[in-house]
Amino acid sequence: MTAFSPQAKPSQLAQLPQPAEAGGANALATVLAHAILSGHWASGDTFPRELDLCQHFAVSRNRIRNALGALSASGLIERTAGRGTLVRDIAEWHLLDPQMSEWMAGLESPHPQLVREVFAFRLSAEPFVAELAALAATAHDLARIETAFDGMCASADDPTRREEHAEHDVAFHDAIYRASHNLVWRQMGLLLRPSIVALIQHSHHQADSLDDSLARHRRVLEAIRLRQPDAAREATEQVLARTAADLGVDNGDRRLGRPAAFSDG
Amino acid sequence: MTAFSPQAKPSQLAQLPQPAEAGGANALATVLAHAILSGHWASGDTFPRELDLCQHFAVSRNRIRNALGALSASGLIERTAGRGTLVRDIAEWHLLDPQMSEWMAGLESPHPQLVREVFAFRLSAEPFVAELAALAATAHDLARIETAFDGMCASADDPTRREEHAEHDVAFHDAIYRASHNLVWRQMGLLLRPSIVALIQHSHHQADSLDDSLARHRRVLEAIRLRQPDAAREATEQVLARTAADLGVDNGDRRLGRPAAFSDG
DNA sequence: AATATATTAATGTCAGACATTTTTGGCAAT
DNA sequence: ATTGCCAAAAATGTCTGACATTAATATATT
Numbered sequence: 240m241t242a243f244s245p246q247a248k249p250s251q252l253a254q255l256p257q258p259a260e261a262g263g264a265n266a267l268a269t270v271l272a273h274a275i276l277s278g279h280w281a282s283g284d285t286f287p288r289e290l291d292l293c294q295h296f297a298v299s300r301n302r303i304r305n306a307l308g309a310l311s312a313s314g315l316i317e318r319t320a321g322r323g324t325l326v327r328d329i330a331e332w333h334l335l336d337p338q339m340s341e342w343m344a345g346l347e348s349p350h351p352q353l354v355r356e357v358f359a360f361r362l363s364a365e366p367f368v369a370e371l372a373a374l375a376a377t378a379h380d381l382a383r384i385e386t387a388f389d390g391m392c393a394s395a396d397d398p399t400r401r402e403e404h405a406e407h408d409v410a411f412h413d414a415i416y417r418a419s420h421n422l423v424w425r426q427m428g429l430l431l432r433p434s435i436v437a438l439i440q441h442s443h444h445q446a447d448s449l450d451d452s453l454a455r456h457r458r459v460l461e462a463i464r465l466r467q468p469d470a471a472r473e474a475t476e477q478v479l480a481r482t483a484a485d486l487g488v489d490n491g492d493r494r495l496g497r498p499a500a501f502s503d504g
Numbered sequence: 505m506t507a508f509s510p511q512a513k514p515s516q517l518a519q520l521p522q523p524a525e526a527g528g529a530n531a532l533a534t535v536l537a538h539a540i541l542s543g544h545w546a547s548g549d550t551f552p553r554e555l556d557l558c559q560h561f562a563v564s565r566n567r568i569r570n571a572l573g574a575l576s577a578s579g580l581i582e583r584t585a586g587r588g589t590l591v592r593d594i595a596e597w598h599l600l601d602p603q604m605s606e607w608m609a610g611l612e613s614p615h616p617q618l619v620r621e622v623f624a625f626r627l628s629a630e631p632f633v634a635e636l637a638a639l640a641a642t643a644h645d646l647a648r649i650e651t652a653f654d655g656m657c658a659s660a661d662d663p664t665r666r667e668e669h670a671e672h673d674v675a676f677h678d679a680i681y682r683a684s685h686n687l688v689w690r691q692m693g694l695l696l697r698p699s700i701v702a703l704i705q706h707s708h709h710q711a712d713s714l715d716d717s718l719a720r721h722r723r724v725l726e727a728i729r730l731r732q733p734d735a736a737r738e739a740t741e742q743v744l745a746r747t748a749a750d751l752g753v754d755n756g757d758r759r760l761g762r763p764a765a766f767s768d769g
Numbered sequence: 770a771a772t773a774t775a776t777t778a779a780t781g782t783c784a785g786a787c788a789t790t791t792t793t794g795g796c797a798a799t
Numbered sequence: 800a801t802t803g804c805c806a807a808a809a810a811t812g813t814c815t816g817a818c819a820t821t822a823a824t825a826t827a828t829t
Contacts, residue, residue, distance in 0.1 A: 288778085288779065288780090289779080289780070290779090298813090298814095299813065299814050299815075300814090300815090301812090301813060301814065301815090302812095302813070302814090304780090304781090305573065305812095305813095307780095308570065308573060308574075309573075309577060312574060312577045312578075312603065313577075314602070318780065318781095319779090319780075319821080319822080320779070320780040320781055320819095320820060320821045320822075321778075321779055321780065321820075321821035321822030321823070322778095322779070322780080322821080322822055322823075323778085323779055323780075323822095324779090324780085329687070330687060330690070332687075333601060333602055333691065334687055334688055334691050335600030335601070335688065335691050335692065336598060336600070336601050337579070337598055338577065353687075356686060356687040356688055357688060359686050359688075360686055360688035360689060363632070363636060363686070363689075364629070364632075367628070367629075367632060371628060421621060421624050421625055421628070422594070422595060422597075422599055422618075422621040423599055423600070423621055423622060423624075423625035423695070424625060424628075425595070426598065426599050426600050427600065430688070553809085553810065553811090554810080554811070555810090563782090563783090564782065564783045564784070565783090565784085566781090566782060566783065566784085567781095567782070567783090569811090569812090570781095570782095572811095583810095583811065583812095584790080584791075584810090584811075585788095585789060585790045585791070585810070585811040585812055586789075586790035586791030586792065586809075586810055586811065587790080587791055587792075587809095587810070587811080588791090588809085588810055588811075589810090589811085770829105771828105771829090772827105772828085772829080773826100773827085773828075773829090774825100774826080774827070774828085775824100775825085775826070775827085776823105776824080776825070776826085777822100777823085777824075777825085778821100778822090778823080778824095779820105779821085779822080779823095780819105780820085780821080780822100781818105781819075781820070781821090782817105782818080782819065782820090783816105783817085783818075783819090784815105784816095784817090784818105785814105785815090785816100786813105786814085786815085787812105787813080787814075787815100788811105788812075788813065788814090789810105789811085789812070789813090790809100790810085790811080790812090791808100791809085791810080791811095792807105792808085792809075792810090793806105793807085793808075793809095794805105794806090794807080794808090795804105795805085795806085795807095796803100796804085796805085796806100797802100797803085797804085797805100798801105798802085798803080798804100799800105799801085799802080799803095
């Protein structure tokens with residue numbers, strides 16, 4: 240018996256980094272999820288066996304199984320007794336699972352297709368959510384939106400506070416989803432983080448472009464405050480159009496984006 | 505030491521049924537999830553301890569922990585070492601998690617607020633998805649929609665085939681979400697099942713109302729086939745308006761529903 | 770050659786002990 | 800009486816080793 244195993248792929252396993260010391264709630268699952276999200280395995284590939292993972296990370300089988308259970312719950316892998324662990328196709332991933340958003344946001348170089356898909360979704364849905372928010376926002380919702388906007392303004396000048404600016408940006412859009420006062424739309428607000436974080440990482444904001452972005456955000460806020468659904472929709476389209484340009488996504492000439500460009504077979 | 509335990513609630517625990525023999529992949533998690541979805545515990549209540557659950561279901565702690573892990577991943581409960589297991593508020597539940605949809609669909613008497621929330625979401629979003637589908641549907645997508653529609657027609661007359669009819673109904677709408685050719689919208693198609701199943705259980709379809717429903721569905725199909733986004737949107741609004749009436753949800757007089765009626769505090 | 774059977778390799782489950790974290794209660798000092 | 804510290808209890812988290820179950824594969828048998 241040599242050290243060779245027929246279907247395990249030691250090279251891929253060896254690439255996996257050790258989980259960070261202060262790696263949050265489930266650092267192991269995060270490391271494994273990141274590896275899959277980065278495309279180290281293709282759809283249908285066999286994932287390393289439990290015992291190999293135990294050896295590589297020097298932890299008990301129990302923890303490995305917990306981590307794999309989390310991946311399985313998010314649709315990243317499929318496990319069957321006797322066969323092993325298979326990596327599922329991207330179309331099967333539970334993109335709406337908050338856990339998945341967290342993993343995507345923590346990824347250093349985000350999955351390009353996923354960022355495009357999520358943004359295409361935002362492009363079609365978010366103007367609509369702004370419309371709902373303009374109809375349903377309470378004073379509390381408005382306060383949350385405004386606080387986020389003020390945070391964006393305060394951190395706009397300083398280029399060393401880009402992360403903080405991104406957080407306020409996320410909070411701004413998330414507050415709009417919450418203001419729709421529907422639990423489903425509200426959950427969807429969690430999707431934004433990866434898309435916005437990716438945008439921040441890739442774009443080099445010019446000073447004037449930042450001013451422009453802030454002005455567009457302000458228009459959204461004002462439209463919602465004044466209960467003007469149509470204005471809120473249009474202002475949100477303007478915000479996203481700028482983001483689309485920065486992200487290199489073609490938003491076309493239609494009123495609400497053209498997701499047809501992103502096919503899934 | 506008496507048989508009395510200070511914070512456990514034996515009465516609630518005793519109400520839990522035994523999991524069905526052929527209870528699918530994780531029957532235990534399903535039983536526990538159904539108990540929470542049915543409202544047996546309020547937000548912030550402490551869930552039974554692992555060892556009590558072990559005793560009640562006569563299974564090992566391992567399986568109990570797996571089940572609780574699934575509930576935790578869906579946001580139904582929150583577990584912390586030393587404190588115990590708390591039931592989370594409905595606003596924290598991961599409504600977009602496919603696992604959650606499955607649990608909701610399997611519930612005999614669905615959670616009323618959740619059904620309303622999901623349907624309010626459909627009311628606002630689905631006409632829009634139909635619009636996207638009209639723009640992006642391929643021949644394959646059309647075939648899938650048509651197959652589902654034919655199934656609905658075939659099982660319409662026979663009142664003993666209501667479940668089959670519901671399945672085709674779900675397939676019809678799901679196919680439209682898929683035809684949007686965006687992975688995020690596509691995932692959302694999984695949300696429909698609970699709402700539609702609940703509708704079927706509660707409504708007593710008259711023969712003429714069924715004919716009417718089929719006619720409305722046919723109009724959606726035709727509009728998508730002919731690549732007429734506006735017609736698809738309007739036809740879908742008509743389909744949902746009928747469903748809303750059957751479900752007792754006020755869809756108001758606005759073009760796209762009034763989710764403001766469903767507040768979450 | 771086709772079918773039945775044993776082997777193997779993977780995940781799933783059980784049981785018991787121990788580790789860690791949070792709460793709680795008691796005790797002492799101010 | 801209140802505060803602060805410390806120890807015990809109670810819950811979840813982890814480790815370990817064994818066995819069960821399932822699916823694929825190799826091997827025998829007719």
